Amino acid sequence: MGGNNRLFTYFVVVLSNFAITVHATNTETDTLRLVHLLYRHGDRSPAHSYPGNPVKESDWPQGFGQLTQIGIQQSYFLGNLLRKRYLKTGFMKLSYEASEIYVRSTDKDRTLMTAYSVLAGLYPPNGTQVWNKQLPWQPIPVHTVPLVDDYLLRDDAPCPKFDRLVKEFRKNSKELKEFIFKNQDLIKLIHIKTGMPADPLSLFRVLDPVHCERIHEKDFNLTLADWVKNDTIAGRLLEARNFVSKIRFATPEIARLRADCPDINCPLESFKSLMKDMMPVDIKQECELESNVPTKTVDKSSHLVIGIAVLACLAGVLLITLIAVTVIFRKQDRHVYTYRPLPIDTI
Numbered sequence: 312m313g314g315n316n317r318l319f320t321y322f323v324v325v326l327s328n329f330a331i332t333v334h335a336t337n338t339e340t341d342t343l344r345l346v347h348l349l350y351r352h353g354d355r356s357p358a359h360s361y362p363g364n365p366v367k368e369s370d371w372p373q374g375f376g377q378l379t380q381i382g383i384q385q386s387y388f389l390g391n392l393l394r395k396r397y398l399k400t401g402f403m404k405l406s407y408e409a410s411e412i413y414v415r416s417t418d419k420d421r422t423l424m425t426a427y428s429v430l431a432g433l434y435p436p437n438g439t440q441v442w443n444k445q446l447p448w449q450p451i452p453v454h455t456v457p458l459v460d461d462y463l464l465r466d467d468a469p470c471p472k473f474d475r476l477v478k479e480f481r482k483n484s485k486e487l488k489e490f491i492f493k494n495q496d497l498i499k500l501i502h503i504k505t506g507m508p509a510d511p512l513s514l515f516r517v518l519d520p521v522h523c524e525r526i527h528e529k530d531f532n533l534t535l536a537d538w539v540k541n542d543t544i545a546g547r548l549l550e551a552r553n554f555v556s557k558i559r560f561a562t563p564e565i566a567r568l569r570a571d572c573p574d575i576n577c578p579l580e581s582f583k584s585l586m587k588d589m590m591p592v593d594i595k596q597e598c599e600l601e602s603n604v605p606t607k608t609v610d611k612s613s614h615l616v617i618g619i620a621v622l623a624c625l626a627g628v629l630l631i632t633l634i635a636v637t638v639i640f641r642k643q644d645r646h647v648y649t650y651r652p653l654p655i656d657t658i
């Protein structure tokens with residue numbers, strides 16, 4: 312079910328991200344107005360397995376692709392950390408206020424659970440918001456859209472044009488040819504150990520279970536295949552994963568197909584047209600989706616991301632930030648549209 316694992320994957324798969332927006336109502340100009348946070352889920356079990364794996368799905372507490380207790384703790388901790396940071400600067404209120412925050416997650420168990428865990432740490436009820444003395448928690452909404460419609464947070468929403476451009480790029484890439492040549496021995500080894508095709512994508516596909524199993528070997532008393540325990544092989548698989556991910560977003564033309572505009576209610580039409588070199592005005596049309604054909608499940612192999620994906624993703628954050636900032640300035644002063652950099656060093 313896609314995605315990758317903790318630590319190194321916080322910034323890897325846009326698929327599993329969600330965003331939190333906090334905005335303040337301060338009227339001075341040189342103050343922090345808006346915060347956008349974009350992050351991935353916490354620690355999780357592997358998203359899938361490889362043929363012949365001695366570790367079974369049932370060895371993981373909730374099966375594949377689920378947030379672990381460590382993941383819950385990490386996310387709760389992040390919420391606490393954010394609370395401390397933004398209470399200290401007076402940006403955030405002590406109690407939850409619906410108008411102050413908007414949270415969106417991809418429609419995945421692990422990211423939804425991450426969002427809820429972060430919010431548990433961010434808004435422990437206090438004073439009149441306590442509704443059960445035994446439970447230091449209150450419900451905070453998390454918004455989502457179906458995966459096939461999520462062009463904002465997923466890097467692998469259905470996009471035939473993207474698939475075509477990536478395929479063309481791979482066919483002609485000198486870099487990829489060099490990579491295959493340099494890693495022939497590793498590709499052969501994975502082919503022999505798993506029976507998967509002797510193909511660089513197979514390196515990517517085994518990386519997720521290999522990495523998760525190595526991290527959690529002790530936590531869940533897993534019995535790993537010998538080659539999975541080998542540090543050299545694991546290190547090279549990581550490098551291979553980064554490479555495969557990087558070439559997935561190899562050109563600006565490809566990357567922009569992963570930068571959609573948020574559909575939050577603000578007047579975006581002229582903004583979209585200004586940004587059209589970086590971001591499609593109508594992403595579904597640009598992706599060449601046949602509008603009447605129901606979108607099918609996405610190829611699992613397409614969960615390879617990083618590098619330029621991160622760039623695309625950051626561009627997305629920047630866009631969202633600009634949009635939201637614009638909206639707030641408009642609310643407060645109809646004549647001044649100046650964008651001022653956020654005083655990041657005081658956060």
Ligand SMILES: *[C@@H]1O[C@H](CO)[C@@H](O)[C@H](O)[C@H]1NC(C)=O
Pocket residue numbers: 405435437438
């Ligand atoms: C609850 O609010 C009081 C002041 O109203 C404050 O002193 C206390 O630290 C708050 N507790 C938490 C957990 O935020």
Ligand SMILES: *[C@@H]1O[C@H](CO)[C@@H](O)[C@H](O)[C@H]1NC(C)=O
Pocket residue numbers: 532534
């Ligand atoms: C871990 O697994 C091994 C082999 O399956 C078994 O012998 C051992 O008792 C297990 N240890 C724990 C703590 O479950």
Ligand SMILES: *[C@@H]1O[C@H](CO)[C@@H](O)[C@H](O)[C@H]1NC(C)=O
Pocket residue numbers: 500541542543544
């Ligand atoms: C790890 O794998 C490499 C490459 O197959 C091999 O040369 C090396 O001896 C292995 N190391 C161990 C400790 O098995």
